[in-house]
Each structure stands twice: as structure tokens, then as C-alpha cells.
Amino acid sequence: MMGSAAALASLAVALLSLAYTIWDARQGRKQKQIAWSVIQDQPLQPATAAFSDLHLLWRDQMIVDPHLISVQFSNMGRVVLTPEDLSSPLAVRITGAVIVSARAELAPRVSVRSKQIQVKVxxxxxxxxxxxxxxxxxxxxxFYVLADGKVEGIHAELHAADFSLVSKEYAAENNPRLNQRIALFAATTVSSLTAIAAFLINFLAKRG
Structure with missing residues (x-):
């Protein structure tokens, strides 16, 4: 009798712990938050005097000072960003240089395949x-951007109802408990499943 009561108590505690951990993890995520970061900002010209006169040709256009820039937007919230939310297109703006060409890829969380997104300049x-x-x-x-000129600044632009746009570094710094939540969730899940399995084994053994 005492064994059954102890098993039930352990099961109840495990389920409550799991429920609290899920709730705590969800509280740690903003409802509507888009984070952005510069993945790459790299000149394509050799940084040596011997090749200082090297230029690139892109579709009959001479590029004197080419830069390859990659910017990533991530939905770190819990709400879908839809076209109806946007008052102007999601964009990347470069200062100090001219954009020669640009393309974009959508990388869904539930798929390993990226989808090409149409971009205009x-x-x-x-x-x-x-x-x-x-x-x-x-x-x-x-976003993948080919620019010509000395890049002075890279900026992300998002104008959407109730959505905040923050740098990925800012989002990480302002959610310092994220890794703790992940670790706690994993540990609680394992302990909860162990308690549930022990309870079921005990229950089936007594019925048998």
C-alpha cells in the first residue's frame, strides 16, 4: 500500500515538474520577436598590392570593390509573421556601397530544404x-547580397504590427536563462518519463 502511494506521489510530482518546465520555457520567449544578425561581410578582392587592380565582372557590369554580405532574420517568437503584418517589405539596407545583386532563401524549421524567395532592389x-x-x-x-564599394553599415528593416526587431546578440543577452531552461526541460522530461515508467511497471506487476 505504501509502495503504491509513493509511486503515485512520484508520478504526480514528475507531471507537475514537467508542466511547470514547459510553462517556464514558453514564458521565456517573446510573443512577436524577429532577431537578425550579419552572418558574413567579406571583401572578394585579394588584400595584396600585387592584385590591387583586379576587378570582377557581373553580367557585363564591372565591380571595382566587391563585397559578399549575408544577413539572417530569425523568428524567435511564438507568432507567425504574415504579409498582413508588414507595412513595408522585410529588407536589408547597405550604406557606403551599391547593391549589385541580391537573393534570399527561406529555411523552415521543419524542413532541411531551403526555398528561394524573390528579392528586388x-x-x-x-x-x-x-x-x-x-x-x-x-x-x-x-539574404545574400553582392555589393560594390566600401561597406560602412549593414541595417535590417522590419515594419510590422507589434513585432520587435532586435539583434540576435541582444536576444541572447536578454534571455540568459534560455540554456538553463533547455537543460531543466531535458532533465525534467527524463525524470518524469522514468517515474511514469516505474509507476506503470509497478501497476502492471500488481495486476499480473
């Missing part, structure tokens, strides 16, 4: 998403 310094975009929680959108 309405101005020489801005590349923006041209098509309707749905960015689900956990999805990444990556």
Missing part, C-alpha cells in the same frame, strides 16, 4: 523581399 542600397512572406516560429530568412 528598388534602390541601389536596399534589397527587399518581393513576394508574400510567412515566417513561422523557428524559421530563418537569409
Amino acid at each position: 528598388p534602390e541601389g542600397s536596399t534589397a527587399e523581399v518581393e513576394t508574400n512572406l510567412f515566417l513561422n516560429p523557428g524559421d530563418d530568412l537569409r
